[in-house]
Amino acid sequence: MADGTSLPVGVITPARREVARLGSMKRLARRKSSVGFMLCLPLIVLICGFVIYPAFYALFLSMLNKKMTAFVGLGNFAFLLKRHTFQLVIFQSCLFAVTAVVLKALLGFVLAHLMHNIPGRNQRIWRGLLLVPWVIPLALSTLTWWWMFDPSYSAFNWILNQFGFENVPWLGVGWIARACTITVNVWFGTPFFMIMYLAALKSVPEALYEAASIDGAGARQKLFFITLPMMRNIIAITVLFSLIVTFADFDIVRILTGGGPQDMTHVFATYAFQVGIQSGDIPLGAADSLFMFPILAFAAFFVLRGVTQRSKDIAA
Numbered sequence: 001m002a003d004g005t006s007l008p009v010g011v012i013t014p015a016r017r018e019v020a021r022l023g024s025m026k027r028l029a030r031r032k033s034s035v036g037f038m039l040c041l042p043l044i045v046l047i048c049g050f051v052i053y054p055a056f057y058a059l060f061l062s063m064l065n066k067k068m069t070a071f072v073g074l075g076n077f078a079f080l081l082k083r084h085t086f087q088l089v090i091f092q093s094c095l096f097a098v099t100a101v102v103l104k105a106l107l108g109f110v111l112a113h114l115m116h117n118i119p120g121r122n123q124r125i126w127r128g129l130l131l132v133p134w135v136i137p138l139a140l141s142t143l144t145w146w147w148m149f150d151p152s153y154s155a156f157n158w159i160l161n162q163f164g165f166e167n168v169p170w171l172g173v174g175w176i177a178r179a180c181t182i183t184v185n186v187w188f189g190t191p192f193f194m195i196m197y198l199a200a201l202k203s204v205p206e207a208l209y210e211a212a213s214i215d216g217a218g219a220r221q222k223l224f225f226i227t228l229p230m231m232r233n234i235i236a237i238t239v240l241f242s243l244i245v246t247f248a249d250f251d252i253v254r255i256l257t258g259g260g261p262q263d264m265t266h267v268f269a270t271y272a273f274q275v276g277i278q279s280g281d282i283p284l285g286a287a288d289s290l291f292m293f294p295i296l297a298f299a300a301f302f303v304l305r306g307v308t309q310r311s312k313d314i315a316a
Helices: 014-061 075-082 084-116 120-130 138-149 155-162 174-202 206-214 219-247 251-256 268-278 282-290 292-315
Strands: none
Touching: 014 282, 075 084, 075 282, 084 120, 084 174, 084 219, 084 268, 120 174, 138 155, 138 174, 138 251, 174 219, 174 251, 206 219, 219 292, 251 268, 268 282, 282 292
16 A cells, blocks of 8 residues: 555455466466467477488488498588489489479469459369369379370370371480470479469459559559569468479379489489489488488578568568
């Protein structure tokens, strides 16, 4: 009290009530965080068991000799970098991933705009049809593409023959085989970009387009000054996610070409399988697979840095 005397213990003042309320809220928050951690614990255990532990074990294996009896440090990495085949693998992996991701992003953006402008029920029908390539298991769809590229029973060559053209060795010539693998990856991955960009387009306020139309802006100005700025973060995240998945792609190259002809379509995953499993040099295969990490870490750093900076600018 004002004269220095204390209140009786049983008297509840507004100040005491506020302190009690804050204390109960802290206990509740602590209890909720504990429950949340316990619910996430099975997922954390799975991630540690299937992602973190194998990654560190692969790093350990990459520093052993072929018989896995002696420590060789970075010897396997130095050996791979001196091999012409592996230098070709680095070039092909970057070419495959970057070209496929750029094409998927462009086609997905175009398809998303087309879907966005289709009204009502028709949009749902077309959206479902265009998602079919992404829904079909990749190995099954790649086998279908392999049949269409087959030199003896190629559907594409049959069509060319009907117009008087010669057969094309789709999977027998290096650059043509590379184009075929990129085509299959683009066919499979474009629906993912389309559905992500379509969701982003629907979140752009129509009031912005209406205000731009009143100011006399055309379709190009709306695209570059409204649509793309509003979609920059989702574009960056989808490109990064697809880049990671495409770099680690195994099924398409393994089923279509097996890395041939003359190792001209090998990517990191298929070459690691050939060296580590088929040739029996597991440490060398582990070293090959780890070469993806610095490339993807470099890309992730710059993409996420840009996303974070743009988020801070919007918040400010």
